[in-house]
Amino acid sequence: MKTLLLAVHQLLRIAVRCDARRLTRAVALMAVGFLSTPLIALCLKSLTTAAVAHDASVATWLALCTALLLVLELMMNHFAHLSYFELGELEELSLQNEVIALAHGSSGLEQFDSPGYADTLALIREELPRTRACLEAVLQLGGLVLQMALTSVLLGLLDPWLLLLPLAGAVPVVAGNRAQLLIDRAKELAAPENRLGRHLLEVATTQSSVKEIRLAAAEDVLLRRHRADWSRASRVVGGAQLTAAVLRAAGQLVFAAGYGGAIYLVVGRAVSGGAGLGDVILVITLASQISLQVSTALGLLTALQGAGRTMERLAELRGPAVHDDDALTDVPAVLTRGIRLENVSFSYPGSDRKVLDEVTLDIPAGTALAVVGENGAGKSTLVKLLCGLYRPTSGRILVDGADLAGCDARQWQSRTGTLFQDFARLELRLRDNIGIGDLGRLDDDPALHTALRAAEAEQVEERVPGGLDGLLGRGYGDGAELSGGQWQKLGLARALMRRRPLMVALDEPASALDATAEHALFERFADLCAGASAETGAITLLVSHRFSTVRMADLIVVLEKGRVSELGTHAELAAGGGLYAELYDLQVRVYS
Numbered sequence: 270m271k272t273l274l275l276a277v278h279q280l281l282r283i284a285v286r287c288d289a290r291r292l293t294r295a296v297a298l299m300a301v302g303f304l305s306t307p308l309i310a311l312c313l314k315s316l317t318t319a320a321v322a323h324d325a326s327v328a329t330w331l332a333l334c335t336a337l338l339l340v341l342e343l344m345m346n347h348f349a350h351l352s353y354f355e356l357g358e359l360e361e362l363s364l365q366n367e368v369i370a371l372a373h374g375s376s377g378l379e380q381f382d383s384p385g386y387a388d389t390l391a392l393i394r395e396e397l398p399r400t401r402a403c404l405e406a407v408l409q410l411g412g413l414v415l416q417m418a419l420t421s422v423l424l425g426l427l428d429p430w431l432l433l434l435p436l437a438g439a440v441p442v443v444a445g446n447r448a449q450l451l452i453d454r455a456k457e458l459a460a461p462e463n464r465l466g467r468h469l470l471e472v473a474t475t476q477s478s479v480k481e482i483r484l485a486a487a488e489d490v491l492l493r494r495h496r497a498d499w500s501r502a503s504r505v506v507g508g509a510q511l512t513a514a515v516l517r518a519a520g521q522l523v524f525a526a527g528y529g530g531a532i533y534l535v536v537g538r539a540v541s542g543g544a545g546l547g548d549v550i551l552v553i554t555l556a557s558q559i560s561l562q563v564s565t566a567l568g569l570l571t572a573l574q575g576a577g578r579t580m581e582r583l584a585e586l587r588g589p590a591v592h593d594d595d596a597l598t599d600v601p602a603v604l605t606r607g608i609r610l611e612n613v614s615f616s617y618p619g620s621d622r623k624v625l626d627e628v629t630l631d632i633p634a635g636t637a638l639a640v641v642g643e644n645g646a647g648k649s650t651l652v653k654l655l656c657g658l659y660r661p662t663s664g665r666i667l668v669d670g671a672d673l674a675g676c677d678a679r680q681w682q683s684r685t686g687t688l689f690q691d692f693a694r695l696e697l698r699l700r701d702n703i704g705i706g707d708l709g710r711l712d713d714d715p716a717l718h719t720a721l722r723a724a725e726a727e728q729v730e731e732r733v734p735g736g737l738d739g740l741l742g743r744g745y746g747d748g749a750e751l752s753g754g755q756w757q758k759l760g761l762a763r764a765l766m767r768r769r770p771l772m773v774a775l776d777e778p779a780s781a782l783d784a785t786a787e788h789a790l791f792e793r794f795a796d797l798c799a800g801a802s803a804e805t806g807a808i809t810l811l812v813s814h815r816f817s818t819v820r821m822a823d824l825i826v827v828l829e830k831g832r833v834s835e836l837g838t839h840a841e842l843a844a845g846g847g848l849y850a851e852l853y854d855l856q857v858r859v860y861s
């Protein structure tokens with residue numbers, strides 16, 4: 270019941286916010302349409318009585334009234350639909366906007382590491398299109414309540430015992446409600462299997478993975494796993510569906526008994542002379558209407574119960590608001606001292622394993638710092654912490670002496686340009702791919718071209734029909750397909766769009782580039798870093814496994830199992846005989 274009321278409240282609230290006048294018109298039209306139905310039964314009763322009494326003129330008027338009410342019953346819902354169907358679409362849009370806002374409501378990423386959060390988000394995404402029809406369900410349910418109230422009055426006036434009939438009608442509604450709860454709970458239990466099933470389907474059918482799956486002939490393995498996951502999920506949901514069907518049938522049996530009892534009562538009174546033929550017609554008509562009302566209400570409640578669950582899930586997403594609400598300090602306009610990591614340790618949410626362990630590191634303003642280390646050493650994690658996407662589990666990150674945890678993270682992020690190792694391939698216009706790096710300059714073609722040049726990506730633009738306004742990828746349209754290296758260059762151009770950055774962090778920016786492109790990129794890049802450093806004292810952070818690039822940095826830090834094992838210039842570390850020297854020698858030998 271709470272879930273249902275939540276759905277009704279939220280859907281009406283959003284509709285009022287979207288267009289209160291249109292909603293009022295729809296409610297009025299629906300009310301007229303729904304109230305017509307029991308009035309038809311009343312007219313039929315009087316019509317029968319007039320006909321039995323051979324009163325032709327009253328019978329004629331009543332026949333006209335019945336016809337008019339029938340027209341109202343049929344037409345009002347149709348006109349109401351014209352008012353509320355667009356409202357339903359606006360509701361869905363408003364909820365979609367809220368989901369996007371919630372997913373990005375925090376500057377951090379912690380919530381995305383929780384499997385519960387992922388499940389909730391996946392379920393909401395799946396259910397949202399269904400909310401479009403839910404405003405109609407709320408209005409119809411309101412109409413049914415009015416209809417039921419008028420029906421009860423008419424039955425009660427005839428015989429107070431007949432008031433039991435609408436009560437019997439409530440039994441299948443309550444049973445249906447319970448049944449739906451059982452199904453919802455089962456769906457939640459099966460959510461992880463369903464999520465895995467959907468993911469396997471995606472893995473097996475998306476272009477990026479399909480070639481390797483085919484070469485490995487792994488489709489059978491995936492199919493078997495997919496089938497096993499779905500059948501585990503459907504066993505859980507199937508069991509609940511069966512119990513729910515039994516519950517619903519029991520509720521409907523109670524109503525059928527009430528229906529038979531009411532007709533038996535009024536026919537018995539007619540036989541004994543206590544009621545007229547018109548009364549029998551009234552009860553039979555109203556009882557049939559109640560039967561229809563009950564089955565309609567069951568369908569509507571099911572839809573609204575689902576919408577209520579979606580609203581509850583949205584409330585869950587609103588719940589874990591992540592640490593953006595404290596009094597925040599501004600980030601400095603320019604870096605004078607630099608960034609200091611002070612005993613920084615970090616474990617990902619839900620894990621005790623320290624990915625970074627007591628890292629202490631001074632990065633003076635204007636420094637180009639390279640971070641090296643073996644796979645899994647914690648390099649990308651360090652970048653994410655420096656971007657304010659995660660907070661250290663313990664220790665502090667100081668930006669010119671101010672704790673990053675106390676700074677306005679969004680402001681800090683707006684002063685950092687970052688290319689992640691798993692950079693986004695935005696299957697949108699070329700312009701969006703770069704312009705998202707500085708939304709204020711999305712339509713500033715010269716700025717976009719400068720970023721493209723800086724990332725050595727001018728040729729990518731030439732390759733895209735329509736240039737900056739051309740579509741990339743086949744996500745939703747027939748866009749240009751790019752190579753991995755070309756996508757990476759766009760990611761870099763995006764990172765370089767930031768104006769007056771305080772930190773530019775590039776995580777493996779050349780992993781998909783050929784040697785010539787890499788060399789050209791770093792020559793251009795060194796100039797850019799020098800410019801940014803002179804302007805704002807910006808720090809450049811480069812994560813790379815390629816020592817030809819790393820050696821150009823002012824300072825190099827080596828991470829080993831989340832700890833700083835070496836720190837110095839290339840010359841110092843190469844002569845130091847540690848892991849850096851070992852990896853550097855190995856790479857020089859391999860390439861020579």
Ligand SMILES: Nc1ncnc2c1ncn2[C@@H]1O[C@H](COP(=O)(O)OP(=O)(O)OP(=O)(O)O)[C@@H](O)[C@H]1O
Nearest residue numbers: 382617624642643644645646647648649650651690
């Ligand atoms: N979102 C996450 N949740 C839990 N653990 C994670 C997450 N991301 C990374 N890790 C773990 O943290 C450790 C460090 O990962 P990270 O990506 O920082 O390493 P890296 O040094 O950048 O490695 P590579 O050179 O392979 O890119 C790894 O053991 C990884 O499994």
